[in-house]
Amino acid sequence: NAGVTQTPKFQVLKTGQSMTLQCAQDMNHEYMSWYRQDPGMGLRLIHYSVGAGITDQGEVPNGYNVSRSTTEDFPLRLLSAAPSQTSVYFCASRSLTSSYEQYFGPGTRLTVT
Amino acid sequence: AQKITQTQPGMFVQEKEAVTLDCTYDTSDPSYGLFWYKQPSSGEMIFLIYQGSYDQQNATEGRYSLNFQKARKSANLVISASQLGDSAMYFCAMREGADSNYQLIWGAGTKLIIKP
Numbered sequence: 001n002a003g004v005t006q007t008p009k010f011q012v013l014k015t016g017q018s019m020t021l022q023c024a025q026d027m028n029h030e031y032m033s034w035y036r037q038d039p040g041m042g043l044r045l046i047h048y049s050v051g052a053g054i055t056d057q058g059e060v061p062n063g064y065n066v067s068r069s070t071t072e073d074f075p076l077r078l079l080s081a082a083p084s085q086t087s088v089y090f091c092a093s094r095s096l097t098s099s100y101e102q103y104f105g106p107g108t109r110l111t112v113t
Numbered sequence: 114a115q116k117i118t119q120t121q122p123g124m125f126v127q128e129k130e131a132v133t134l135d136c137t138y139d140t141s142d143p144s145y146g147l148f149w150y151k152q153p154s155s156g157e158m159i160f161l162i163y164q165g166s167y168d169q170q171n172a173t174e175g176r177y178s179l180n181f182q183k184a185r186k187s188a189n190l191v192i193s194a195s196q197l198g199d200s201a202m203y204f205c206a207m208r209e210g211a212d213s214n215y216q217l218i219w220g221a222g223t224k225l226i227i228k229p
Contacts, residue, residue, distance in 0.1 A: 031214060033216075043204070044219075045216055090158060096213040097213065100208065101163065102160070102217065103160075106156065107157065
């Protein structure tokens with residue numbers, strides 16, 4: 001049981017480049033989400049999904065796209081990277097029907113130069 | 114207004130002492146819950162403890178307990194007999210409403226350093 005996995009662990013991009021952060025979970029969780037973590041701040045929600053085919057915006061969605069074609073996968077796309085998107089990104093999942101615990105991936109540290 | 118406030122940016126505590134990390138919250142919803150997560154220097158987020166607004170007793174998980182005071186809107190984390198491995202960032206988070214597709218609201222965190 002791998003839980004929540006994220007790839008890559010580290011990434012450096014140049015301004016204007018695009019890329020996709022991958023997230024997968026094997027717990028059959030309906031809910032998946034993406035957060036960013038910046039120094040001195042709590043986690044901020046970027047996008048979330050309550051099931052395949054359903055996504056919605058969180059607190060800081062600008063510059064990011066998501067899709068949820070399967071229960072397991074929830075990729076985050078950076079359309080045109082900006083230095084302000086330098087951050088640590090966490091993917092998380094939880095069940096909508098049992099337990100409140102949210103499970104986190106190990107994080108992706110992204111630097112945009 | 115901040116919904117979750119952690120007033121201690123950093124704390125130093127002597128090993129084996131008890132630690133209390135503060136968390137105050139703001140909500141008008143009668144159904145809500147408070148979470149505590151630990152983030153060690155390695156970066157992963159580790160779930161510690163959860164308390165629902167309707168739970169009658171304070172939650173406990175091993176050395177962790179939640180001092181839940183609804184009237185004061187506080188949900189402080191208490192760590193008994195601190196250990197060097199407790200050094201980490203600690204985050205308080207809240208869910209609001211009875212709906213299952215809630216979004217968590219996070220505090221800014223407290224950096225705890227345990228001194229030997």
